Amino acid sequence: MAGKKKPRFLLAVETSCDETSAAVLERGRILSNVILSQDEIHSPYGGVVPELASRQHIKSIDYVIGESLTQAGVGLGEIDLYAVTQGPGLIGSLLVGLTFAKGLAFYFKKPLIGVDHLQAHIEAPFLENDRIEFPVLALLVSGGHTSLYFLEKPLDYRLLGKTRDDAAGECLDKVAKFLKLGYPGGPVIERLARGGDSSRFHFSLPRMKTAGYDFSFSGLKTAALKIIRENGLSAEHPALRDFLASFEETVARALLENMHKALEEFRPASLILCGGVARNTRLRTRFSELAEGYRLPSYVPSPRLCTDNAGMVGALAWKKYQASPVTSTDLDLDAYPR
Ligand code: KG4
Ligand code: ZN
Numbered sequence: 223m224a225g226k227k228k229p230r231f232l233l234a235v236e237t238s239c240d241e242t243s244a245a246v247l248e249r250g251r252i253l254s255n256v257i258l259s260q261d262e263i264h265s266p267y268g269g270v271v272p273e274l275a276s277r278q279h280i281k282s283i284d285y286v287i288g289e290s291l292t293q294a295g296v297g298l299g300e301i302d303l304y305a306v307t308q309g310p311g312l313i314g315s316l317l318v319g320l321t322f323a324k325g326l327a328f329y330f331k332k333p334l335i336g337v338d339h340l341q342a343h344i345e346a347p348f349l350e351n352d353r354i355e356f357p358v359l360a361l362l363v364s365g366g367h368t369s370l371y372f373l374e375k376p377l378d379y380r381l382l383g384k385t386r387d388d389a390a391g392e393c394l395d396k397v398a399k400f401l402k403l404g405y406p407g408g409p410v411i412e413r414l415a416r417g418g419d420s421s422r423f424h425f426s427l428p429r430m431k432t433a434g435y436d437f438s439f440s441g442l443k444t445a446a447l448k449i450i451r452e453n454g455l456s457a458e459h460p461a462l463r464d465f466l467a468s469f470e471e472t473v474a475r476a477l478l479e480n481m482h483k484a485l486e487e488f489r490p491a492s493l494i495l496c497g498g499v500a501r502n503t504r505l506r507t508r509f510s511e512l513a514e515g516y517r518l519p520s521y522v523p524s525p526r527l528c529t530d531n532a533g534m535v536g537a538l539a540w541k542k543y544q545a546s547p548v549t550s551t552d553l554d555l556d557a558y559p560r
Contacts, residue, residue: 227302229302229303229543230248230249230300230302231246231247231248231294231296231300231301231302231303232246232247232248232250232301232302232303232304232305232536232539232540232543233245233246233287233290233291233298233301233303233304233305233323233326233536234246234247234304234305234306234337234532234533234535234536234539235283235287235304235305235306235307235319235322235323235532235535236306236307236319236339236342236530236531236532236534236535237279237283237307237311237315237316237318237319237320238307238309238310238311238312238315238316238319238339238530239270239275239311239312239315239365239366239530240259240260240261240263240264240270240275240278240315240530241257241258241259241260241529241530241531242257242258242260242278242279242282242283242286242319243255243256243257243258243286243530243531243532243533243535244256244283244286244287244289244290244532245290245531245532245533245535245536246290246291246293246294246296246301246536247533247536247537247540248294248296249540250536250537250540250541250544251349252349252533252536252537253293253294253295253296254289254290254291254292254293254294255290255526255531255532255533256286256289256290256293256532257526257529257530257531257532258282258285258286260274260275260278261405261406263275263278264405265404265405267405268395268398268399268405269395269396269399269405270312270365272312272314272315273314275312275314275315276312276314276315276317276318279315279318279319280318283318283319283322284322287322290532298326298330299330301326301330301332302332303332303333303334303335303539303540303543304323304326304327304332304333304334304335304551305323305334305335305336305337305535305536305538305539305540306319306320306323306324306334306335306336306337306535306555307319307320307336307337307338307339307342307535308320308336308337308338308339308555308556308557308558309338309339309557309558309559309560310338310339310340310366310367310558310559310560311339311366311557311559312559313557313559316557316558316559317557320336320555320556320557324551324553324555327551328551328553331551332551333543333547333548333549333550333551334548334551334552334555335539335542335543335548336552336555337535337538337539337542338538339530339535340362340367340369341379341538342534342535342537342538343362343364343496343497343534344360344362344371344373344379344494344496345534345537345538345541346496346523346527346528346531346533346534346537347494347496347521347522347523347527348537348541349523349527349533349534349537350521350523350524350527351521354492354494354519354521355491355492355519356373356374356375356376356491356492357372357373357374357375357488357489357490357491357492358371358372358373358490358491358492358493358494359371359372359481359484359485359488359490359492359493359494360372360373360493360494360495360496361477361478361480361481361493361494361495361496361509362496362497363389363390363391363477363495363496363497363498363499363500363505364389364391364497364498364499364530365389365391365392365395365406365408365498365499366389366391366392367384367385367389367497368384368385368389368390368391368437368439368477369381369383369384369385370382370383370384370435370437370480370481370484372484372488372490376541376545377541377542377545382434382435382484382488383434383435383436383437383480383484384436384437385436385437385438385439386436386437386438387438387439387440388438388439388440388443389439390437390439390473390476390477390499391406391407391408391497391498391499392439393439393440393442393443393446393473394406394407394408394411394470394473394499395407395408396443397411397443397446397447397450397469398410398411400447400450401450401455401456401457401462402456402457403457406498408498408499408501408502409501411466411469411470412470412501412502412503412504414462414463414466415463415466415467415469415470415504416463416467417463417467418463418464418465418466418467418468419463419464419467419468420464420467420468420470420471420504421468421471422461422464422465422467422468423449423464423465423468423469424468425442425445425446425449425468425469425472426445427442427472427475427476427479435480435483435484437476437477437480439473439476442472442473442476446469449465450465453465470502470504470505471504473505474502474504474505474508474509475508477505478505478508478509478512481493481509481512482512485512485516485518490518491518491519492518492519492520492521493509493512493513493518493519493520493521494520494521494522495509495520495521495522496522496523496528497528498528498529498530499528500522500523500528501525501528501529506522509522510522
């Protein structure tokens with residue numbers, strides 16, 4: 223549009239689960255990315271309690287947004303675009319961020335861009351690497367989702383497969399809960415498994431009976447609980463470290479087996495691993511070994527950008543805006559749980 227100022231600053235909001243996060247981006251680059259975790263609130267329950275999560279987002283959101291602006295040195299009046307996660311996630315949590323962002327965009331008469339949370343996770347590595355070559359095969363592993371995507375070109379998401387039951391992160395969280403190790407389970411398991419013998423306990427790999435790229439983790443969870451009971455494992459048991467190392471190794475192998483299969487069929491130019499579970503060192507190592515075997519460049523976001531954060535939401539919104547600019551606040555923009 224002639225004479226119209228090009229957008230520069232974008233404010234992104236993410237409240238899909240148990241992190242309240244806001245980020246300020248300048249032309250798609252992160253200036254600030256504030257993340258307030260609710261781990262302490264949910265920890266006694268061994269998992270996220272949806273109602274507590276929504277209430278905590280309500281309490282924190284203005285502080286988190288204010289802090290993101292302060293850290294970026296940008297005033298609210300300077301924001302040209304707003305971005306928010308629409309879903310999937312916990313509906314009550316999503317609505318807090320969506321309503322807050324919508325209110326700001328409406329008041330300041332600025333465009334509001336809705337973003338899919340899973341696509342935002344895939345955007346995270348692009349924040350640190352602008353030369354990732356397409357087509358891309360991306361494995362997203364988080365607490366709520368385990369999905370494999372093929373992207374022929376930017377913003378072109380083809381879902382190849384997803385979990386039929388538990389997500390991989392959920393499987394780690396549930397086993398940790400059963401052993402009373404704390405929440406979130408993934409990082410605790412990683413810490414306690416360090417130095418353990420990953421070949422000591424045998425788990426058969428979960429296999430889908432149908433062709434395709436879907437995952438399944440509920441069988442693995444049941445097998446883990448059976449081994450725990452049969453061996454009388456507990457937080458203090460001397461074999462715990464070996465058990466956790468074996469379990470972690472099996473989860474990593476189950477995840478990468480599907481990626482390996484898809485790699486043969488789709489012949490991507492690059493591989494991406496993202497989502498909260500991508501913080502896991504064993505999984506990251508196995509992933510880069512797979513990529514090296516095929517001489518493919520592989521990308522994993524730095525740990526802070528793996529777990530939920532508004533920076534990745536803002537990055538995707540910026541890309542979407544460049545591809546097709548919106549000019550107004552869409553007051554009908556709605557949240558979707560799945
Ligand atoms: O992406 P995320 O922050 O939230 C969702 O969108 O679900 O992922 C959270 C998940 C949790 O299941 C947590 O246990 C797992 O990521 N996680 C890890 C590690 N850090 C977080 N899993 C394994 N190893 C880790 N170091
Ligand atoms: Zn997530």
